[in-house]
Amino acid sequence: MIDALDHLTLRASFRDSAIEAYETLLGRRAESGRLRVGNVGLTIEDHASTAQLASMAFATASLDKAAQLLERRAVPAERDGDRLVLSTEATHQVPIALVERAAAPEPSSLLKSSEAASITALDHVVVRTPNPERAVALYGGRLGLDLRLDRSNPDWGSRLLFFRCGDLVVEVAHDLKKGVSDGPDQLWGLSWRTPDIARCNERLKKAGVEVSEPRNGRRSGSQVFSVQSHTANVPTIVIGGIGRW
The missing domain is CATH 3.10.180.10 (2,3-Dihydroxybiphenyl 1,2-Dioxygenase, domain 1)
Structure with missing residues (x-):
């Protein structure tokens, strides 16, 4: 059902500063608040009063099949656009969603750092x-x-x-x-x-x-x-x- 971790979401009241910070940390350039290394993406969103990891989204080949399997395993989930959002009661308050994808996107472009010195x-x-x-x-x-x-x-x-x-x-x-x-x-x-x-x-x-x-x-x-x-x-x-x- 789950093939990979597609992306994580971080929410911060200082979104622009957080984006700049993660560009520096990863050595990669953000686009619209999104960065990606070789195996996962990071989305940085604005939030009025917090700075923390907010959710994780796993990749699956088929949302329909995933929804059927989750139902059989007694995990309530609802479709929200192109996402399947799991009940936080079932995930013990960790926000988890599934997204459908055929292949992983390319990593974000490097800044001035070399690949060896960056986060890959x-x-x-x-x-x-x-x-x-x-x-x-x-x-x-x-x-x-x-x-x-x-x-x-x-x-x-x-x-x-x-x-x-x-x-x-x-x-x-x-x-x-x-x-x-x-x-x-x-x-x-x-x-x-x-x-x-x-x-x-x-x-x-x-x-x-x-x-x-x-x-x-x-x-x-x-x-x-x-x-x-x-x-x-x-x-x-x-x-x-x-x-x-």
């Missing part, structure tokens, strides 16, 4: 949940994403669930110390991918972006750095080196 893909999008088993039922069972990793680590203080979606991961994170509850899930953070983490880190520093030094990632052979500015308040890291779990 999204590695994973993070959803925080107070109820990991409920998340498994939704993302793995009802939406049909491929659960590739289920790992609890007291050193991290979290249980991580990795669902493969196309060539990226939907990561669902649960805070072990908070226990399990029926509270809402939260669309929370982003991990971008770059071909050359040292060159990307240097490019961002020169552009005035606040970044940490590259450090070893949790995956053997990977490196990451944190981004503290130019994200419109979205928790963000950049990853390079070896790929997904």
Whole structure:
């Protein structure tokens, strides 16, 4: 049913500044508030009082077939133009839609940066949940994403669930110390991918972006750095080196 993550939507009260910030971060030029890396798009919308990730839209080959399958899996959804919008009650308050597409659009054009120093893909999008088993039922069972990793680590203080979606991961994170509850899930953070983490880190520093030094990632052979500015308040890291779990 789901082939890929088509795009994410970010809403910010400072939309123009947020667009400029993400052009700098990704090293790519926005068109009408939209940017795209190799495997996902980012749409930035105006909002009076917030700055946060607002929704995610998955790609499917057929909205009609997807609607039939969701109905059989007890996921209420409504057509809204060229989108199939899932009930937020069913998605535990994370706004999710499906869009129909035959092929992924081309990435946004580069600014002054080289491809190696730019952001070329999204590695994973993070959803925080107070109820990991409920998340498994939704993302793995009802939406049909491929659960590739289920790992609890007291050193991290979290249980991580990795669902493969196309060539990226939907990561669902649960805070072990908070226990399990029926509270809402939260669309929370982003991990971008770059071909050359040292060159990307240097490019961002020169552009005035606040970044940490590259450090070893949790995956053997990977490196990451944190981004503290130019994200419109979205928790963000950049990853390079070896790929997904």
